[in-house]
Amino acid sequence: MTAPRRPRPSPPPAGSTPAALTPAARIPAAALAGVVAVGAALAAGELAAGVIAGVPSPLLAIAQVIVDYQPPGAKDLVVGLFGTNDKLALEVFVLLVALAVGAILGVQAVRRPGLATAVIGAFAAAGFLASLRDPIAVAILAAGVAAGETVVGSWALGWLLASAGPGGPAEASARAIGRGGMPDWTRRRLLVRGGALAAGSIVAGVAGRWLLERSRTPAPAGALPPAGTPATLPAGADIATPDLASAGLSPIVVPNDRFYRIDTALLPPSVDVATWSLRIHGLVDRETTLTYDQLVSLPIIEQYVTIACVSNEVGGNLVGNALWRGVPLRTVLDMAGVQPAAAQLVGRSVDGFTVGMPMAWVRDEARVPMIAIGMNGQPLPQLHGYPARLIVPGLYGYVSATKWLSELELTTWDAFNAYWVNLGWSKEAPILTQSRIDVPHGGAQLEAGRTTVAGVAWAPDRGVSKVEVSIDQGDWQPATLSAPISDATWVQWLFPWDAIAGTHSIEVRATDGTGRLQADGITTPFPDGARGHHRIALRVT
Ligand SMILES: Nc1nc2c(c(=O)[nH]1)N[C@H]1C(S)=C(S)[C@@H](COP(=O)(O)O)O[C@H]1N2
Ligand SMILES: [Mo]
Numbered sequence: 158m159t160a161p162r163r164p165r166p167s168p169p170p171a172g173s174t175p176a177a178l179t180p181a182a183r184i185p186a187a188a189l190a191g192v193v194a195v196g197a198a199l200a201a202g203e204l205a206a207g208v209i210a211g212v213p214s215p216l217l218a219i220a221q222v223i224v225d226y227q228p229p230g231a232k233d234l235v236v237g238l239f240g241t242n243d244k245l246a247l248e249v250f251v252l253l254v255a256l257a258v259g260a261i262l263g264v265q266a267v268r269r270p271g272l273a274t275a276v277i278g279a280f281a282a283a284g285f286l287a288s289l290r291d292p293i294a295v296a297i298l299a300a301g302v303a304a305g306e307t308v309v310g311s312w313a314l315g316w317l318l319a320s321a322g323p324g325g326p327a328e329a330s331a332r333a334i335g336r337g338g339m340p341d342w343t344r345r346r347l348l349v350r351g352g353a354l355a356a357g358s359i360v361a362g363v364a365g366r367w368l369l370e371r372s373r374t375p376a377p378a379g380a381l382p383p384a385g386t387p388a389t390l391p392a393g394a395d396i397a398t399p400d401l402a403s404a405g406l407s408p409i410v411v412p413n414d415r416f417y418r419i420d421t422a423l424l425p426p427s428v429d430v431a432t433w434s435l436r437i438h439g440l441v442d443r444e445t446t447l448t449y450d451q452l453v454s455l456p457i458i459e460q461y462v463t464i465a466c467v468s469n470e471v472g473g474n475l476v477g478n479a480l481w482r483g484v485p486l487r488t489v490l491d492m493a494g495v496q497p498a499a500a501q502l503v504g505r506s507v508d509g510f511t512v513g514m515p516m517a518w519v520r521d522e523a524r525v526p527m528i529a530i531g532m533n534g535q536p537l538p539q540l541h542g543y544p545a546r547l548i549v550p551g552l553y554g555y556v557s558a559t560k561w562l563s564e565l566e567l568t569t570w571d572a573f574n575a576y577w578v579n580l581g582w583s584k585e586a587p588i589l590t591q592s593r594i595d596v597p598h599g600g601a602q603l604e605a606g607r608t609t610v611a612g613v614a615w616a617p618d619r620g621v622s623k624v625e626v627s628i629d630q631g632d633w634q635p636a637t638l639s640a641p642i643s644d645a646t647w648v649q650w651l652f653p654w655d656a657i658a659g660t661h662s663i664e665v666r667a668t669d670g671t672g673r674l675q676a677d678g679i680t681t682p683f684p685d686g687a688r689g690h691h692r693i694a695l696r697v698t
């Protein structure tokens with residue numbers, strides 16, 4: 158900072174530095190340089206993560222820390238982070254914060270280039286530490302990449318700031334200041350360099366992420382072992398006509414690529430079945446570990462089960478029905494010998510996610526909890542828990558449906574709180590009775606005349622005994638139900654309606670197999686599932 162400075166018309170006020178007098182044009186230029194430099198550092202990390210196995214994406218790692226350590230008070234955030242779009246939003250948020258820090262660093266670097274390098278280094282180190290939580294991380298490689306990001310970031314910053322003049326950043330700043338602003342030729346050079354670096358970073362970052370996601374998709378499994386008794390759909394199980402299906406009535410069995418997806422994994426874990434194992438431990442007589450081959454050599458069953466997310470709002474679509482193939486959970490638990498004191502079954506995934514459910518629910522012979530390896534005749538898709546997950550009829554996913562399953566732990570009820578229970582959600586969470594109007598859509602414009610109102614209703618695993626519809630808050634009238642596959646699955650319902658011109662409301666409610674009516678009065682999903690009737694408004698002309 159000892160570079161000679163040109164004399165100034167008036168000296169800076171005491172306590173102030175030359176940069177404090179920076180002309181307006183100088184600050185955006187330096188900020189831009191900082192944004193591009195930090196972007197380049199991040200892109201270097203993404204590219205390395207895509208190209209080098211064992212290097213996690215630093216951006217994803219930091220976002221994952223935010224997901225995993227979200228404060229229990231942040232209930233809206235908690236609910237919001239369940240879904241796919243929220244994950245993208247979170248990543249964009251982390252990226253924007255990083256770039257904003259870059260802008261500040263750029264401005265600061267004019268006076269204190271060392272500070273900028275230190276901060277970039279600190280962020281790279283944070284990304285490195287965060288990425289160590291990823292089971293695939295190889296520490297030495299990840300550390301090397303963090304160092305590389307720091308070098309790229311501080312080099313890019315120096316290079317861009319040097320665009321402003323032939324000297325170092327400080328001198329460049331001084332010159333620019335001395336001239337009362339950056340002359341056009343330097344500004345153009347900064348824009349050309351910055352633009353080129355930014356474009357290169359975007360290409361590198363996108364390519365890196367693309368490669369990373371590709372490398373994390375597990376190789377397709379071998380043939381799925383057949384079920385002892387294949388499950389079949391009863392006649393009349395799917396009453397969606399082509400017209401109703403295209404209008405939006407849910408199919409009774411939801412295809413894998415249309416099935417809702419909810420989990421805390423920003424990058425779905427990729428599991429190699431050759432090294433995967435399932436460990437059963439805790440309050441058992443013999444701790445047991447099964448390889449994938451050992452698991453699938455046990456008797457295989459198949460059943461349709463409707464699973465639902467506790468975060469599903471009234472009328473929401475975080476619910477679906479699939480044909481699951483796998484091994485009865487009790488078969489595996491019996492191999493280990495569950496002790497009488499075991500009151501809670503904890504399912505743990507390869508990425509550390511946990512669920513906890515009452516052993517009494519698992520023991521009840523009325524249902525068949527399972528370790529699923531197949532979904533709708535296919536190996537479990539990666540997003541749905543490949544190679545193995547829990548499916549427990551009647552319980553919300555967050556207390557039962559562990560994807561990428563790696564451990565079953567038997568413990569007491571009070572000894573352990575699972576992931577979402579620690580964040581305030583209910584520890585016991587049977588799926589509430591719900592019904593939804595799929596057709597027509599809320600807000601739709603219909604032509605007067607005979608039409609069909611249709612939807613789905615579920616109450617796993619109590620079954621649905623009745624669905625009723627009320628038009629304009631009139632009497633409850635029974636709808637026609639599809640033939641139920643089982644008490645563990647949803648049903649479709651149809652209601653013919655003579656629509657007359659005007660605005661109307663349509664409301665639906667279900668009764669479960671025990672004769673209990675679906676609760677009225679809308680509530681939020683927190684803490685144990687949304688209650689209330691789905692109601693839509695529409696116009697008939
Ligand atoms: N490993 C893991 N398993 C998980 C979760 C998770 O975050 N991680 N989320 C659970 C929740 S909240 C739900 S609703 C179901 C969703 O299963 P799906 O994505 O196959 O529909 O998975 C459950 N299993
Ligand atoms: Mo969920």
